[in-house]
Amino acid sequence: MSSAAYNRLHGLFKNSTATATATATGTGTSTAVSTTNKIVKEKTKRPKKSPAIPTATATATGTVVSRPKTENLAFEPLPMSQLTNSLANLKMFIDTFKRTSNTGPFRYSYKYYDDVVSHLARAKQHAYIEEILEHQKRYKTDMTKEAFVARLISLYGKSRMFDHARKLFDEMPELNCPRTVLSANALLTACINSKRLDKMPELFRELREELSIEPDEVSYNVVVKAFCEMDAIDSALQVADEMEKNGCECNLYTYNTILDALYGKGNILDADKIWDTMKSKNLDPDVRTYNAKLRGLIFANQITEAIGLLDEMKTKGVNPDVYTYNGLIHGFVKxxxxxxxxxxxxxMAANEIVPDSVTFRIIIPFASKKGDYQFGFELSKVGLLREMNVGRSNLQGVVDGLVKEAAVDEAKELVELVKASNFIYYKLKLSVNS
DNA sequence: CTAGGGTTAG
Structure with missing residues (x-):
């Protein structure tokens, strides 16, 4: 989903309580418009006719446009913007989502579910998350596939709904779904994502002793991550030992997780020992391994060493990515x-690494702080044109700076650009004090 | 089913 669609959707959620009741008794004949306010205003207007929509989705009247099966099979997660644009309120969005779930390819689009659920979670609409996910139970064949159910467990976990995740896991037998280490791992991960680490030790024991599910390397890696989250890196290392004693090999997930924790605390010495361990096992560091170290070096203000590390990874054939460059740039900001x-x-551009929203969020406020509002202006334009969420306060800082320097035309240009973008939060005030 | 950076907005 594009950032623009994200913001529209998120805005929809924010206003959902107001609009849901306002339109509940309406005729539901709103046309496809781009903001919530307009939706409410225009709800009594008659739609001209069904808009041309490429895949099954809601029309203004809330019915589903049926398309030939072949087209549905070519489902792409594009209609997010259309869904959010054409819906008068959140409840309608949810209903449409449920209806659209009837097409198989839609149900298997993990990214799409992930987007919607995470935005609902952020908007604290947990009842709707439950509604969407429980709705999946009507697809009985899918519910007998463990990977499908594990996905749902995982989604509950990411929404911090551990109890729901647990309940679904418990229901698997009656759903005729095989329950193996795969869904057990999904549940273990749900402990972490829902910040219920307290549940983990008991759960781990229960899985093994009562359900006879033997942990695999993924299970151990999840536990390693859990200890790292608790800042108990010694315990994480103990788990890594135990994992090898039980016949599972530590892999890049294991070591990258531990290295992230160590470097995050500035513990370069212990981290270097992990590199030695990896080398002795012929486990080649990848871009995440290098990025973890880069972050550690930046944390310790060792910028020269960080540049050296970038050279090293290039030599070793590990391609730097946007995290690498953001880390380095963050170092120079420091x-x-x-x-x-x-x-x-x-x-970064010369190496064909595409900047992301973090790049802009790091640099723009720094440029403003240094008084280089022209650079901030250029970057803001690039970020906005790429439909990135650059941060409202960052943009405001640039606008204020431009105004202060009497560059009012540029300030206005930026404000106009913001208005033209689909970010509904970017409502800049042009603060001219004259 | 497992690992990353910075944190929005009335």
Whole structure:
């Protein structure tokens, strides 16, 4: 889903309680419009006719457009914007979502479910998450496939609904779904994602002793992650030992998880020992391994070493990614070195690494802090044109700075750009104090 | 089913 669609959807959720009741008794004949306010205003208008929509989705009257099966099979997660645009309120969105679930390819689009559920979770609409996920139980054949149910467990976990995840796991036998270490791992991960680490030790024991599910390397990696989350890295290392004693090999997930924790605390010495361990096992570090170390070096203000590490990874054939460059740029921000930030931002482009919203969120406020509002202006434009969520306060900082420097035309240009973008939160005030 | 950076908005 694009960032723009994200913001529209999120805005929809925010206003959901108001609009849900306002339109509940209406005729439900709203046309496809782009903001919630407009939706409410135009709800009595008659739609001209059904809009041309490429796949099964809601029309303005809330019915489903049936398309030939072959087209449904070519489902792409594109209609998010259409769904959010054409819906008068959240309840309708949920109903449409449930109806659209009738097409198999839609149900198997993990990314789509993930997006919708995570936005619902952020908007604290847990009842709707339950509604969507419980709705899946009507697809009885799917519910007998463990991977499908594990996905739902995982989604509950990410929504911090551990009890729901647990309940679904318990229901699996009556859903005629085989229950193996795969769904057990999904449930263990749900402990972490729903911040219920307290549930983990008991659960781990229960899985093994009462359900006879033997942990595999994924299970151990989840436990390793859990201890790292609790800042108990020694315990994480003990689990790694235990895992090998039980016939599971530590892999990159294991070590990258531990390295992230160590470098995150600035513990470079212990982290280097992990690198030795990996080497002795012929386990080649990947981009995440290097990025973890890079972050550790930046944390310790060792910027020169960080640049050296970038060279090393290139030599070893590990391609740097946007995390690598963001980390490095973050280091130069810490170093208060705007010239270097600019150079490495350019270097990033030269290496064909596409900046992401974090890149802009790091650099733009720094440019403003250094008083280089022109650079902030350029970056803001790039970010907005790429439909990225650059951050309202970051944009405001640039606008204010431009105004302060009497660059009112540019300030206005930026404000206009913001207005034209689909980010409903970007309502900048042009603060001219004259 | 397992690992990453920075944190929105009335």
């Amino acid at each position: 170093d208060d070195d705007l010239v270097a930030v600019k150079r490495w931002y350019a270097e």
